[in-house]
Amino acid sequence: MPPVPRDARPGRVLLTGASGFIGRHALAPLLAAGHEVHALGSAPPSDSDEGDVRWHRVDLLDAGATDSFVARLRPELLLHLAWDVTPGRFWTAPGNVRWVEASLALMRAFVDAGGRRAVLAGTCAEYDWQALAAGESVRCLEGLTPLVPRTLYGACKHATHLVTAGLAAEQGVELAWGRIFHLYGPGEQPGRLVPAIARPLLAGESVAASDGAQVRDFSHVRDVADGFVALLDSHVQGAVNVASGEGVTVREVVELIAAETGGRELIRWGEIERAPGEPETLVAEVTRLHEEVGFKPAIGLAEGLRESVEFWRAAG
């Protein structure tokens, strides 16, 4: 398909999760695209240089508060990134259910307030990992790879897409759903892969790792934030993988980290069991992102990991 130009006109954007890992990197590209940016997040970053962002405090888990806020603001565009993704817990946490409810209430309010285009955050965990494990699909392709989530988190995200897309279609609102694969970047939560490896190695301590043979699709958080803003500024609808499209083993990632930190011999390979049910290979097909949205990630893995290590070195 021919590339769709980023021709959507700027407007009043409501960004949720604006203090989160992706959200805080979405502020600058949203402003750069000319949008009037209204941000919901747990806290405006104190060192923010995004002076034009208007911050609001609303508890999205309170449907009534969401509704009256959105009715007053009347955003034309919605970029909904908020969700509880506490590392180690979010795959199974019952709190996922409340984020489905919150997302549906938000989307209802947005539609009722005259919104014209919404982009929401999905996940690679919506795809059928058992089909991937069985080799029935090589890469996750929107519209083709079966959607059979095997985790509560994946089920809740997929359910949110089903309902919001159905509502948007009935109400004449555009909706796109960006599926996120594996993320890394400066400032991520300490329980995630890169800091879990980098911080002990920087301290000269040994660290347990899995066998590292699983193949994953890692994206730098700024690329993903830029990709979401590009998706918001397009007219592409439906599911779009917002990912690198490049498979890399976890072992390669860990070794790239160790190349920056030193201490490669401190890695205790194979000591962490992999979670049952995870596929060997989980890599996105990114043709829609490249050709329809017209967006390609810019940050190479070695360069991005170097930046992450520097962040954790500076953090001490």
Add this chain to the structure above:
Amino acid sequence: MPPVPRDARPGRVLLTGASGFIGRHALAPLLAAGHEVHALGSAPPSDSDEGDVRWHRVDLLDAGATDSFVARLRPELLLHLAWDVTPGRFWTAPGNVRWVEASLALMRAFVDAGGRRAVLAGTCAEYDWQALAAGESVRCLEGLTPLVPRTLYGACKHATHLVTAGLAAEQGVELAWGRIFHLYGPGEQPGRLVPAIARPLLAGESVAASDGAQVRDFSHVRDVADGFVALLDSHVQGAVNVASGEGVTVREVVELIAAETGGRELIRWGEIERAPGEPETLVAEVTRLHEEVGFKPAIGLAEGLRESVEFWRAAG
């Protein structure tokens, strides 16, 4: 698989949608099975002979009210039938989204209050009608026919199943999901097929019909209510088609009605266009219902339609 005995012990049941088409027929079999029945519905039927039913008034669209009611009642079993299914509107109505939210809040409250088994109402509209139309599947088979709803109603029901089943599995609560096909029976809403045909014919008026060639799976509402209670009283989990398993053309149904009412010549065949996207054939595979739940429908189509026509004749 061997039949599962209906060995679940009676308990405190919360029935939602108890004034609805299926729900009001679920009261008697629930009481007969020895349950303590707590009913939520728009109104207790004034002519009810179900004297042991305890009726409550709770607005399920108010998550806070639902939560405090369920926390007080502490039901062991949940049979959730409530939803807005106004004929002619419910396939596309935005209100479906609020019923997803209401159902998730109800399920969260039930789990938090120590519930042990929930049965919720799904729909044949969760199955991929395009795959059925393309002849890829002959009958709708749980766990095999792809789940790609093509309507907002189907999307909302399927999303509710994804989330509630995921939550139940994580929290150690049993959950079954009964998929309803086509229903008829005395007292159904006047906009539905049987009264839409029977009432004009009883009045000697002509009536428009589709070409009638589509094959559907019709169940009497009492059979479906009994099937849901049997499902509640089993330990079967996951999706179960609660249907007849017998395909019949809409023309056959209309002609059976006309055989009771007279006025077969008043039917203007082919005057109503069928909705685009509906499959030619939509029939349930019912092996799970028969063999695992141990339930078979009892009311034949001719007998059931005769009862329906008598209802509308008496209603005038």
